[in-house]
Amino acid sequence: MFGLSPAEWVAIELSLRIAFVATAVALPFGIAIGWLLARKDFWGKTLLDGIVYLPLVLPPVVTGYLLLITFGRRGLIGAFLADYFGIVFSFRWTGAALSCGIMGFPLMVRPIRLALEAIDRRLEEAASTLGAGRFWVFLTITLPLALPGVIAGMVMCFARALGEFGATITFVSNIPGETQTISAAIYTLLQVPGGEAAAGRLVLVAIALALAALIASEWFARRAGMRFQGE
Amino acid sequence: MIVLAIDVEKKLGAFKITACFQAAGGVTALFGPSGAGKTTVVNMIAGLIVPDRGSIALDDTVLFDTASGINVPPNRRRIGYVFQDGRLFPHFSVHENLDYGRRMSGHPRDPKHFARIVELLNIGDLLDRRPRKLSGGERQRIAIGRALLMHPRLLLLDEPLASLDAGHKREILPYLVRLRDETHVPMVYVSHTAAEVRRIATNVVRLDAGRVTASGGLELLDEPDPDTIG
Numbered sequence: 001m002f003g004l005s006p007a008e009w010v011a012i013e014l015s016l017r018i019a020f021v022a023t024a025v026a027l028p029f030g031i032a033i034g035w036l037l038a039r040k041d042f043w044g045k046t047l048l049d050g051i052v053y054l055p056l057v058l059p060p061v062v063t064g065y066l067l068l069i070t071f072g073r074r075g076l077i078g079a080f081l082a083d084y085f086g087i088v089f090s091f092r093w094t095g096a097a098l099s100c101g102i103m104g105f106p107l108m109v110r111p112i113r114l115a116l117e118a119i120d121r122r123l124e125e126a127a128s129t130l131g132a133g134r135f136w137v138f139l140t141i142t143l144p145l146a147l148p149g150v151i152a153g154m155v156m157c158f159a160r161a162l163g164e165f166g167a168t169i170t171f172v173s174n175i176p177g178e179t180q181t182i183s184a185a186i187y188t189l190l191q192v193p194g195g196e197a198a199a200g201r202l203v204l205v206a207i208a209l210a211l212a213a214l215i216a217s218e219w220f221a222r223r224a225g226m227r228f229q230g231e
Numbered sequence: 232m233i234v235l236a237i238d239v240e241k242k243l244g245a246f247k248i249t250a251c252f253q254a255a256g257g258v259t260a261l262f263g264p265s266g267a268g269k270t271t272v273v274n275m276i277a278g279l280i281v282p283d284r285g286s287i288a289l290d291d292t293v294l295f296d297t298a299s300g301i302n303v304p305p306n307r308r309r310i311g312y313v314f315q316d317g318r319l320f321p322h323f324s325v326h327e328n329l330d331y332g333r334r335m336s337g338h339p340r341d342p343k344h345f346a347r348i349v350e351l352l353n354i355g356d357l358l359d360r361r362p363r364k365l366s367g368g369e370r371q372r373i374a375i376g377r378a379l380l381m382h383p384r385l386l387l388l389d390e391p392l393a394s395l396d397a398g399h400k401r402e403i404l405p406y407l408v409r410l411r412d413e414t415h416v417p418m419v420y421v422s423h424t425a426a427e428v429r430r431i432a433t434n435v436v437r438l439d440a441g442r443v444t445a446s447g448g449l450e451l452l453d454e455p456d457p458d459t460i461g
Contacts, residue, residue, distance in 0.1 A: 125279050126318040128305040130381050131336030137306075140331075144322045 004201055010177050011185040012205055018093055018181060019161035022101035023154055026108055030153055031143075034112030055167070056106040064170025067099055071171070095172035096179045100164040104157035111156065115149020116142065148224045155217035162209055182206050232256065234417045235385060239275055239285030239295070248272065248441040257433035258411050258418045262425070262452070268441040269421045270315075273387050276419065277312050278305035289385055309336070311378030311386040311416070315393050317370040319362035325373055326358040332381025345380065351413060352376045352406055368399035372406060379414065386418045392427060400427075407431050425452045 004012070033052060037045070055063050071078040071089045081087040089095035119142060127137045143150070165183040172179040174188060186202050189195035235254040240247070248268040261269050274280040276287060278294065281302060287295040289310070294303045311332075319328050329345070349355050352372045362370060371391055378386055391407070392400045408431060411418065422428050428435065429452060436446040445451050 120318075122314070122316070122318055123320060125305075126312070126314060127320070127331070127335070129277050129279070129308075129310065129312040130332035130377065131306050131309070132331075133304070133306050133335075136335055140335075141320060 004205075005198065007176065008185065008198065008202060008205075011180055011182050011202065014093060014096075014177070014179075015162055015181040015183075016209075018097045018100055019158050021094075021097040022104060022161040023108075023158045025097070026101040026105055026157055027150075027154060030105065030108040030112055030157070031150065034109045034116055034153075037109070038113045038116035052109050053106045055103050060103065060164070060166025061170050063103065064099060064167035067095075067102070067167065067171040071095065071098060089172070091172050091175060091179065093172075093178055096164075096168050096181065097161075099167040099171045100161035101157070103164045103167050104160035107160050108153035108157035111149040111152040112146065113149075115146040115152075118149075119145045148221045151217060151220045151224060155213055155220075159210055159213050162213070163206070182209075234290060235259075235276070235419070236288045237272075237276065237285075239272075239282035239287060241271060241275060241280065241282045243271065246441060250275075250438070250441075250443055252436045252443050252446050254417065254419060254436070255434065256415070256417045258420050258431055259434045259436060260428040260432035261419055261421045261438055262428050262432075262435050263423060263438035265423055267423075267438045269423075269438055270389055272438065273312075273389050273419060273421055276385075277310050277387055278303065278308050306335070309382065309384050311381055311383030313371070313374050313378050313386070313388045313391045315390045317362075317367075317374045317394075319365075319370055319373055319377070321362050323362075324358070325354070325360050325362065325365070328362065328373060329354075329358075329377050329380050332377060336381055338382060348376050348379050351409060366399070367395050368402045371395065371399075371403055375406070375410070379410070379416065383416060386416045387421075388418060389421045390423070392422075392424075404430055428452060 033048070036042075037049060037052075068090070069075050071081075073079065073082060073088065073090045078089055081089070087094070089098055123145070124137050124141055127141045132140065163183055164181070165187065168179065168181065169184055174180050174184045180188070182202050182205060186199045186206070189199040189202070232255060233253045234256055237253070238251040240249050246268070248271055250268070250272045261272060263269055271280060275282050275295075282295060282297070284297050285295070286293065286297070289308070292303075293299070293301050294308055295301060320331065323331065329349075333340070349358070352375060354369070354372050354376055357365065357369055357373065362373070365373065375388075375391065388407075392403055395403065404427070411431060420428070420431055429449060432449065434447070435449060435451040437444045437451055
């Protein structure tokens with residue numbers, strides 16, 4: 001289909017699956033951390049802020065290496081998760097999702113945090129006088145009002161996860177059918193003579209996916225915004 | 232019969248508020264110039280601001296008491312609050328706004344009560360609209376309805392007319408009078424306008440520079456006060 005080989009389809013399917021899982025798993029953490037940074041003052045807040053944004057400024061290879069020594073089969077957390085829960089990250093697509101999620105995390109947290117900071121706290125006060133406890137205020141007022149920011153954060157994280165290369169290849173290598181995403185496949189194809197045509201096809205796919213993500217986010221953000229304008 | 236008994240202290244920077252008064256049923260006006268601390272007092276009753284010291288009791292329930300460490304959170308006080316700026320939820324329709332208090336406090340649906348309040352405030356035509364599309368007067372009527380529909384034990388109204396122009400003020404006042412006469416929910420009505428208070432209140436508590444200076448009947452409004460815009 002579309003002149004793509006089965007191997008290329010595998011890379012595309014894998015990229016999408018990794019990006020979706022990375023975004024979905026990062027979302028609750030993104031909302032929680034965004035909320036903490038927007039609303040709470042606590043000891044070590046600057047440090048947390050820094051750690052969250054670290055993957056954005058660190059060389060991706062460094063992030064990948066750090067993941068390898070912590071979440072690898074013999075890493076501190078990796079060994080624990082493997083022994084007690086049977087969750088293995090190294091050289092699996094789950095590991096790729098982990099590294100993509102971590103690389104996309106700062107891009108997700110930022111718009112969520114900004115959206116939460118922009119919310120009129122007086123609306124939350126009004127909700128509490130109407131009988132809503134803190135959890136319900138968050139669920140019925142805070143979160144819906146922050147929705148455009150949440151969507152923007154999800155799209156940014158998804159797009160970053162779709163294109164992640166350095167950290168992923170360092171952490172889980174470049175195994176066709178398991179960890180070889182579109183980016184990794186393009187990289188591999190460019191290393192072999194005569195691979196340019198196939199690489200070109202995947203480049204077009206990457207452009208199409210990125211555009212689709214941007215258009216989808218525009219559409220969602222406009223719909224969410226429209227709810228407040230009201231018709 | 233005393234409905235609300237309040238005796239609290241709160242320091243906000245250099246400004247100190249000492250409020251001690253009692254309110255019976257009917258409409259108690261909290262009357263005084265701008266900056267006298269009226270909104271702060273009302274926020275303490277609602278539980279949105281925690282007093283430094285003192286006690287607040289509603290009917291036979293203690294809402295706040297420093298001596299025994301009681302501080303009932305705002306969502307369990309069942310005190311309706313009509314804010315100066317309405318504060319309708321922009322992502323909900325008017326109907327959802329009105330129904331919010333009932334849903335959050337877990338009351339069963341009561342279509343008769345709902346219809347009565349909608350009729351009382353004449354907001355039947357607005358139910359499907361979004362708050363953004365309402366005039367200031369309409370918004371304030373919805374805010375009043377929203378607070379009433381949570382079955383409040385007490386209704387706080389913080390200058391509900393202050394953000395409206397003269398025409399809309401005239402629009403809302405008759406509804407407030409009907410509210411007083413037909414619902415029998417005790418009210419605390421904050422205002423700095425003597426004419427407004429005269430129309431709606433049954434008792435007056437005067438607040439000046441953070442202190443209660445007098446409390447009694449409507450005759451308190453006749454005492455001259457250079458700071459009061461009447």
